[in-house]
Amino acid sequence: MRKINLLTICLLVSVAIKAQTVALANHQLRIEWQQTKEGWKVKNLRLANQSVARPSGEYTLLYSAEKPADTAGIHFQRANGLPWPDTAYKYQINAWKQATTPVALNTAGEVYNFFPTQAKQVSPAEVVFTYSSPLFTITAAWTLDHGDIKVNMQLQCKKMGYYSLSSSTAVVIDKADMAWAVMPGYFQGNAFEQNMVLSYAYGQGVPEMPVLYRERCASTFCPVITTKENVSMAVIPDPGLGRDPWESDHNTHQVWQLALSHMNRRSQLAPTIYYPVLGEPSSLKQQGDKINFGYRYRIQKGEWNKVLTHAINDVYGFKKALSLRRNTQSLTSRVEQMHHYLLDRQTSLWKTHQFNGLTIGGQAYLGGVVGSKGDAIKNADYGAMWMLANTSNDQYLKDSVLPYALNFKLAQQQTGPGFFQGAATGQYYLSDSKTFTEEWGDFVEPVSLTYYVMLDIGNILLFEPGNDTLKNRLALGAELLMKWQKPDGSWEVAYDRHTHQPLFTDIKDLRPTFYGLLVAYRILKEKKYLDAAMRGADWFIANAVNKGHFIGVCGDARYAPDFATAQSAQALLDLYDLTQDKKYQEAAVRTAKMYLTSIYTQPVPNRKIKTVKGVQREDWQISQAGLSFEHGGIIGSANGAGPIMLCSHAGMFVRMFQLTGDSLFIDMARAAAIGRDAFVDSATSVATYYWNAMNKGAGPYPHHAWWQIGWITDYLLSEAQLRSGNKIVFPRGFVTPKVGPHESYGFAPGSVYGMPAKLIHEEGLVKCDNPNVEYVLAKGDQATFVVLLNDVGSREKVDLQLKAGRITDLGSGKQVNDRSMVLEGYGIKVLMIQ
Structure with a gap:
């Protein structure tokens, strides 16, 4: 009898234990929940035989009876103690206001944190949890899909108000265990940064606040955290939850439906998404309304970029959507037609002016320049100018454009003695005031010396190797770059033109300024220039690449990270070619992989018919997917204008694919370059710059045609080299200033x-x-x-x-x-x- 009673007790205990746990498992993942007095919690999450982070299982709902305030809740300071934003930078002020509302800072609403009260093991492949309160009822169905945990949630509202549902916190990652974190389009880094201007505005480090990021600059909906055990974890919302940037017949790029974060509302480190966004129109619900919200966790061994690729291709169908792309005009034809456009002084807005006894030439620039009265002129891609003139043997370009563009370059450099001897005094010329100026202030940048002296003169010298005047000018610039270089290998961001004091001391020069000395070495063959370039690159790798910190080169955006990151990858590759030091090649690849997060991969392109300026287009024709930022993040132009058509990175991505075998590079290169005819002006074949302008053509930026000829040529020749297995190879020159990594050709057989x-x-x-x-x-x-x-x-x-x-x-x-x-x-x- 005792034995029978003992057996009965054991069976009862066994049933009780089973009733208190539910689980899902396959050959890759196992997740187990346990019932506690607080509700059902995740007991363990394992990848193969390895536990993943600290179990949680907590759910979060945000609610507000009234629409949350849209005024900034907190004020911030720069690293040097000065207030932020810098009011001189008008384009960033509104974006920062939007980024510091209570909703964006994730301080708005009433917070309901809870664990489900009921769990049901529907089948070995599905567990369903429920929770009910006087305000809402939530049902969450969990299933496994190979390396993904899929969750489908439904919220039933019991009261009118604004609702925002968060993804569940399956596990919490200890901050000390974080090896890398990525919010695609916004930041990446290996450490937390207390200064919110650096982390939040510039993407330098991981913000310590649980801020919410908008989908308008989220290149891929996939916040990722990699642990020191080399396990990467992401949360990926189902396609269709984010905004459609062009709904039917108008621009809806700034609609906010989905929010992403690297933390939950408790400021615990855990990739998190919110849907809908509290206070936005779709979050206002009546009693009885429902919200359906699907997402998946991706957990796998390896670095963050493997998870990113999974989200891009397997969830969002980027590679599959590439098959939709077709041309109505070839890239070759575009180059031919842009050649005609540039020969027409009226369409290309080619201007000549007298300056200090020289006739200088450039194209009118009608964008924003401090001090401009519509009188600014600029030249863009000197490598492309000399390339087209020589490969076409066009006498008009050789006689009526190149000499005056060269004079512009000579006039642009200060040759007289003083602090700025050898520097470029400004990238724009103001004809009314007869002065050269920078884009957004009265200062001089070392990176502008690299761009507008070293790169431009270097590219010209590839075509005119016997030009001693240019060699002397190149040496003058190189000596100043070495003089300005700090003992650690770095440079200042800028110097005040009058006081010679450093400016922008709250940020570091995390740009490829060192490349100018590489140019000097390749042309002038003096080893001191290569040594200095390597010192600069070594500092850049330690402070930019290894940390994931970058700044950009657009003065009007106060140097928000931009296409200079892609340019940095090519600069490091070129340094490897000269030195054969593998650390430069490895750093180049890592930088290029980070730049993958500057390419839109959402929404998923399709064939839905839309209307653009009265013309019917299929969705894929105007899709953002495949296009890059000018600058993204919190304060970049992509917040308002979307991505750009200037695909300078395309050729570099082809080269990276050839080097690494990572197919994401080649797919992104082709998605950027092919089938973009909806953005091309039919009269001139010049593509518009910003996505939101659609097919406006060159608009206020006529010089962009040179950049377009440059990147298209670089892309096509890179594809030819790849596809021929290196049987077709043309020597590459130097990268173009400012907009990215495309390089010049045609100076040698x-x-x-x-x-x-x-x-x-x-x-x-x-x-x-x-x-x-x-x-x-x-x-x-x-x-x-x-x-x-x-x-x-x-x-x-x-x-x-x-x-x-x-x-x-x-x-x-x-x-x-x-x-x-x-x-x-x-x-x-x-x-x-x-």
């Missing part, structure tokens, strides 16, 4: 299947009837080469018109008699005409 050949631009030599097929032209001693590139992933037929001659397919070695041919998806065909 390249190689096509082992035969020397010069890059040429000769309109009419080839006619191609398929806009999805590009052609690159080169000429050798005995033959002309036509490199055909299929822009899309499907097989494409193309009919060519070529000049007469014996045509050989260099891939097969066979003679070509039929001018109609087929290219495989993303294929290449190289023809030799003898």
Whole structure:
């Protein structure tokens, strides 16, 4: 009898224990909940045999009977103690106001933290939790999907008011255990930063407040935290929860439906999302209304970028959506038409002025410049200017543009003695006041010396290697860069033009300023310049790359991180090419991977019909997915204008794919470059700059056509090198100033299947009837080469018109008699005409 009673007791205890736990498990993950007096809590979350962080399982709901205030709740100071924002920077003031409301700082509303009171193991593959209160009822269904934990929540409102539902905190990561954190589009870093201007406005470090980030600058909805045990964890909302930036027929980029954070409301470290956003229209609910909210946790071994790739491709279908992209005009055709645009003084707004006995030339700049009365002129991409003039042998460019652009460059550099001897005194010339000036103040930056002296003169010298005047000017600039370089290898952000005192002392020069000395070494061959460049790069790696901290180069945005990050990756690659020191190549790859978070991957492109300026477009034609920021984050232009069409990073991404095999690079390069015709002005073939302008053309920035010729050429030649397996290679020059990493070509012969050949631009030599097929032209001693590139992933037929001659397919070695041919998806065909 005692044995029977003991057995009965054991069975009862076993049933009780089972009733107190529920679990989900597969070969990758196991999550187990336990019933406590406070409710159902996560008892353990394991990845394979490894416990993941500190279990929690807490849920959070925010509620407000009234619409939360939209005024700033807290005031902030810069690292140097001065107030923020800096009121001279008008473009950032409104964005900062929006970023410091009680909702954005996550201090608004009544907070309901709770654990579910009921749990039901529906099946081995699903657990459902419920919780009810006088204000709301919540149901949450949990399932496993390989390495993902999927959660579908439903909130039933019992009272009118504003509701915001948070993702559950499955686990909490101890702050001391954080190795890296990423909020794509906003910040990345390996440590917390107390100063909120640095962490929140500049993305330098992890904010210590549980702030909420908007989807308008969230490149990918995937906040990620990587632990010191090399486990990465993210929360990813279901597609469709974020705003559609162009709903039906108007711009809705700034609508706020979804918020992301690296912390929960308790300021515990845990990737978190909120839907809808408290106080926004979709959060106002009546009694009986419901909110449905789906998301997934991704937990896996390895660094953060693996999780990011999963979110981008597997959840948001970025790679799949690439198949929607088609051209109505080829990139090659755009370059040809922009050549015509630049030959027309009226459309290109080419101006010449007298300055100190020189006739200087540039294009009118109608954007914001301090002191401008509509009289500013500027030149953009000197490498592209000299490249097009020489590859096309265009006499107008050679006689009527290049000499005056060169004079502009000579006038731009201070040669007289003094603190700024050798510096570029400003990137803009104001014709009324006859002075050079910076974009947003009366100061001089070392990085502007790198850009507008070293890079521009360096690119010209590649085409004019015997120009001793330019060599002397390059040396003058290099000596000043070395003089300004600090013992640790760094530079100041800027110097006041009058007092010579450092400015912007609240931020560091986390930009590729060192690259100017690399240019000096490559042209002038003096080792001291290479040594100084390496000291600068070493400091940059330690303080920028290793920490994930960067600033940008746009003065009107007060140096919010921008495309200079992509440029830094190419600068480090070029330094590796010179030194063969692997640390520079490794740092370049890490920097490029961080720049992946400056590319929009949401919303998912589709074929939905929308209306843009009275024209019907399919959604993918105007999609933000695949485009990069000018500058994102809290204070960048992407908050209002969305991404940009200037895809300077495309060629560098192709090179990174060839180096690393990471397909995200090549997919992003192609998504940026291909099928963007809805943003191209039909009259000039110049793409607009900002997404929100759609097909406005050059607008107030006529010089952008040079940058577009530059990046397109860099992208096409990089694709040709990749697809040919390095059988087509043309020497690269230096990166262009300011906008990113595309580099110049055409100053020296390249190689096509082992035969020397010069890059040429000769309109009419080839006619191609398929806009999805590009052609690159080169000429050798005995033959002309036509490199055909299929822009899309499907097989494409193309009919060519070529000049007469014996045509050989260099891939097969066979003679070509039929001018109609087929290219495989993303294929290449190289023809030799003898």
